[in-house]
Amino acid sequence: MKLNLHFLEAEGSLAPWRNAIRAQANSVAARIRAVVPPEFHQRSFDIVIQYLPDEVIPELGFGGSCFRRGLVTINLDPKTADLEAHLVQGVFRRMLAHELHHAMRWGACGYGLSLGEALVSEGLADAFSETITGLSAPPWSSALRDGGWCDLLDQAEREQDRQDYDHAAWFFGTGELPRWAGYTIGYRLARLYGQANPEAAAIGMIDAPSSAVLAFLAALRASVSATK
Helix, strand or coil, X not given: CXXXXXXXXXXXXXXXXXXHHHHHHHHHHHHHHHHCCHHHCCCXXXXXXXXXXXXXXXXXXXXXXXXXXXXXXXXXXCCCCCHHHHHHHCHHHHHHHHHHHHHHHHXXXXXXXXXXXXXXXXXXXXXXXXXXXXCXXXXXXXXXXXXXXXXXXXXXXXXXXXXXXXXXXXXXXXXXXXXCHHHHHHHHHHHHHHHHCHHHHHCCCCCCCHHHHHCCHHHHHHHHHHCC
């Protein structure tokens, strides 16, 4: 795996964090090379690091995206309180690993068009970030703590095949759904799939079939009901 880092600084300098970001990116790439079969990362990946305060998770000062196989974007807001601490704690590493899973999945089988496929792709990426960094899952993977689980799972199951789903509502909470609901459901599905398929989990679950992961919706509902 080769990462080509590009720092976009027309809006502001990222010099204070550049060396740390390079070092962390190299460590993530090395770990991926050690874990993931080479056919998934033979190509180079462009990693755009940009000063873009409007496109970050406010609590963290970082935001990421990946819309095709060869390009990952990580946004920073240097004015975020404790940005330096978040960098040291591994927020960038975890986010980069998540987005690189997307990039490799784009190359292998695609992100998907439906709600169900998006749940799976996001959940697998968060589980992958744990494997690669050794850090705990991000806060958006455990956002549903109080009630409502069963209703959300029912809705997700009903709408899983819809390609006109509202991505921002399911994953960012822009509508009536809880913030990060889609990430949490996807992560729990990915964990159940990984537990049932440890060999696939050990090498990153890059091309895990969405249908196979979504088959665990019933098991997730049962586990949620058992803890009510």
